[in-house]
Amino acid sequence: MSASHQFPTRSVHLAQHPARLPSANISDDADHASISTSAIQRLSTLSIDDLTDDAIWRDTCALTGTLRTFYSSSRVRKVWEKLSAKHKPTNFARILGSSHVTRLGPHGCWVEAMFTFDIQEPRPARCSGIIGLVPSSSGFQSNEWKIWMLSTILEQPEGFRNVDELEPQPSDTKAASVHAGHREKYDCVVVGGGIAGLCMAARLQALGLSYLLIEKQATIGENWRRNRYDSLKLHTSKSYNQMPYEPRTFREQDPYHLGTADLADGFERFVDTFGINLMLSTELTSGSWDSDTKCWSLKMMSNGSNFKTTASHCVLAVGNQGVKPNMPSYPGRDLFQGEIIHGMDWRNADRWKGKGLKGICVGSANTAHGVIADMARAGFQSITMIQRSRTFLLPTSTFSALVDPLYNYETPLPLSDRMLLGYPLPVQRLMAKAGIKMCADASSEYFDRMEAQGWDVERDGDLWGMMYDREGGHFLDLGSAELVADGTVTVKSTLPVGYTSKGLKMSDGCHIDGDVIVFATGYTGNLKDTARRVFGDTIGNSLEEFWQCDEEGESRGAWKYTGHPALWYTGHGFAHARYYSRFVAMHIKADVDGKPFETYTETPSV
Numbered sequence: 103m104s105a106s107h108q109f110p111t112r113s114v115h116l117a118q119h120p121a122r123l124p125s126a127n128i129s130d131d132a133d134h135a136s137i138s139t140s141a142i143q144r145l146s147t148l149s150i151d152d153l154t155d156d157a158i159w160r161d162t163c164a165l166t167g168t169l170r171t172f173y174s175s176s177r178v179r180k181v182w183e184k185l186s187a188k189h190k191p192t193n194f195a196r197i198l199g200s201s202h203v204t205r206l207g208p209h210g211c212w213v214e215a216m217f218t219f220d221i222q223e224p225r226p227a228r229c230s231g232i233i234g235l236v237p238s239s240s241g242f243q244s245n246e247w248k249i250w251m252l253s254t255i256l257e258q259p260e261g262f263r264n265v266d267e268l269e270p271q272p273s274d275t276k277a278a279s280v281h282a283g284h285r286e287k288y289d290c291v292v293v294g295g296g297i298a299g300l301c302m303a304a305r306l307q308a309l310g311l312s313y314l315l316i317e318k319q320a321t322i323g324e325n326w327r328r329n330r331y332d333s334l335k336l337h338t339s340k341s342y343n344q345m346p347y348e349p350r351t352f353r354e355q356d357p358y359h360l361g362t363a364d365l366a367d368g369f370e371r372f373v374d375t376f377g378i379n380l381m382l383s384t385e386l387t388s389g390s391w392d393s394d395t396k397c398w399s400l401k402m403m404s405n406g407s408n409f410k411t412t413a414s415h416c417v418l419a420v421g422n423q424g425v426k427p428n429m430p431s432y433p434g435r436d437l438f439q440g441e442i443i444h445g446m447d448w449r450n451a452d453r454w455k456g457k458g459l460k461g462i463c464v465g466s467a468n469t470a471h472g473v474i475a476d477m478a479r480a481g482f483q484s485i486t487m488i489q490r491s492r493t494f495l496l497p498t499s500t501f502s503a504l505v506d507p508l509y510n511y512e513t514p515l516p517l518s519d520r521m522l523l524g525y526p527l528p529v530q531r532l533m534a535k536a537g538i539k540m541c542a543d544a545s546s547e548y549f550d551r552m553e554a555q556g557w558d559v560e561r562d563g564d565l566w567g568m569m570y571d572r573e574g575g576h577f578l579d580l581g582s583a584e585l586v587a588d589g590t591v592t593v594k595s596t597l598p599v600g601y602t603s604k605g606l607k608m609s610d611g612c613h614i615d616g617d618v619i620v621f622a623t624g625y626t627g628n629l630k631d632t633a634r635r636v637f638g639d640t641i642g643n644s645l646e647e648f649w650q651c652d653e654e655g656e657s658r659g660a661w662k663y664t665g666h667p668a669l670w671y672t673g674h675g676f677a678h679a680r681y682y683s684r685f686v687a688m689h690i691k692a693d694v695d696g697k698p699f700e701t702y703t704e705t706p707s708v
């Protein structure tokens with residue numbers, strides 16, 4: 103990140119960042135509590151000898167006022183020294199019971215603990231952190247352990263309410279939450295009432311800010327109920343997908359994999375429980391920024407009439423609105439006599455039920471498997487899946503083995519989020535890879551059956567790379583892989599070269615018969631396109647992209663400075679939207695209070 107903030111920044115794949123997991127030789131009876139206590143206490147006088155050469159430090163708004171990751175002992179030390187002089191961190195203390203030896207089979211081993219500390223200036227704040235330690239022959243004199251990984255996180259600035267706590271509204275006021283009126287001025291307008299917008303709105307409410315959440319659909323959750331395929335189940339678990347705050351939105355009696363109705367019902371419960379200030383059937387159509395008054399003027403269309411409001415900040419939580427289907431084109435389209443559908447428009451296969459049709463699905467990731475399962479239920483005579491390239495297959499048992507210990511009804515959500523998302527992103531990536539590899543090694547028969555049918559399997563893929571670099575493309579199997587493994591679905595791995603009247607001609611000269619062809623081939627476009635459409639080219643062209651990683655291994659644009667001081671992006675997966683919304687809310691609160699976070703933008707040379 104340069105001081106001049108030239109946006110958009112270059113995207114760098116997560117795997118390219120210089121991180122590794124240490125495989126230290128640490129015995130089971132290592133005194134991790136005293137090892138970590140000693141290291142944590144030394145943070146107030148950190149020296150280069152306390153760090154491994156390849157030490158990595160991520161700061162989430164505590165000292166840098168934004169999301170930054172620093173690599174190498176020399177840079178970490180320089181930045182730490184500079185920012186410590188400014189913020190005067192103190193009271194470093196291990197969180198009791200948080201220390202342990204992390205073991206990832208042959209892929210990693212270190213001592214880890216969580217800690218708290220305070221910063222004193224310019225605005226006092228409570229912070230937390232995670233520290234990773236490996237033994238060394240020199241370093242912390244008392245016990246000879248060095249820091250290989252450090253994470254620091256802003257928890258609560260003085261004078262702020264706790265952004266992780268929100269009281270349910272009393273039941274006698276509940277009817278008032280979804281309303282039709284609006285004020286002339288808000289601290290923040292949040293656009294889009296999906297998971298990201300709802301989390302954002304609740305965080306702003308927790309901090310006592312005035313806000314309006316607008317959603318263009320007529321009911322909350324309609325995007326899930328109507329615009330996604332009917333049989334869709336979230337691939338991640340219910341506990342991972344929770345909304346912030348207690349009581350938990352998704353209840354013990356809800357299914358482990360939430361369906362679209364479970365999700366939409368949960369969104370409505372959340373609005374009702376916390377009295378979220380929501381206007382439905384309301385769309386942001388355009389907006390302009392007044393740099394003198396530092397205010398947005400926002401034009402809305404609500405139930406057919408226009409109105410204007412103003413806001414100090416605007417958060418875009420519009421999801422994949424405006425994205426375009428990625429639709430391969432082949433010659434002979436006019437010849438084909440069947441139906442062609444893109445995965446984005448797929449709802450179900452009901453209208454073909456019992457007709458004995460032949461289905462083709464181009465693509466092999468999550469949506470493609472939803473489509474073939476629907477086709478199988480509708481009794482298609484044949485189903486062919488065209489797998490264009492090797493696909494990362496993640497059985498749900500692997501997801502559960504790795505994620506359920508973190509996300510469950512016993513562990514407080516704020517703690518779960520820090521234990522998954524608090525680490526530097528390249529470290530998160532490596533930890534996920536190591537866990538997936540260990541599970542994959544134990545599931546070879548499952549993968550073998552897929553391969554026996556010609557499905558090209560990536561067994562221990564790079565989940566974080568898929569999420570950050572490609573935004574998908576993997577297949578988290580909730581059961582439909584069995585349709586491939588048992589031969590119900592035929593796999594073809596050559597590429598289509600053209601249509602015929604009855605299907606697709608393939609590059610190996612074969613023909614695949616099909617009456618219905620579904621392209622589960624993804625989409626292109628992102629939040630920035632919506633920003634440009636709504637706020638115009640001048641603002642739009644100055645903005646950062648949304649998503650993929652920057653040169654430091656932080657996500658571009660999301661939950662931090664976008665290129666405009668009062669415009670924010672939020673979105674992505676459920677856990678990400680939930681966790682990072684807390685930082686955007688604190689940024690907005692600090693600005694509304696007249697003391698915006700000072701952002702550290704330097705990158706000292708090493």
Ligand SMILES: Cc1cc2nc3c(=O)[nH]c(=O)nc-3n(C[C@H](O)[C@H](O)[C@H](O)COP(=O)(O)OP(=O)(O)OC[C@H]3O[C@@H](n4cnc5c(N)ncnc54)[C@H](O)[C@@H]3O)c2cc1C
Pocket residue numbers: 293294295296297298299316317318319325330334335336337338384385386387419420421422423469672673674675676677679
């Ligand atoms: C099929 C599918 C399965 C998925 N499964 C998972 C999963 O298992 N786990 C996971 O973590 N993620 C999953 N995801 C990703 C998931 O969709 C996103 O994580 C999440 O929905 C993003 O939420 P969002 O609030 O950013 O966007 P959305 O859910 O798209 O919500 C955006 C909202 O903004 C509204 N809106 C748009 N423009 C305007 C405007 N101008 N004015 C007012 N309102 C507007 C829309 O109507 C919409 O309600 C899945 C995605 C898909 C498509």
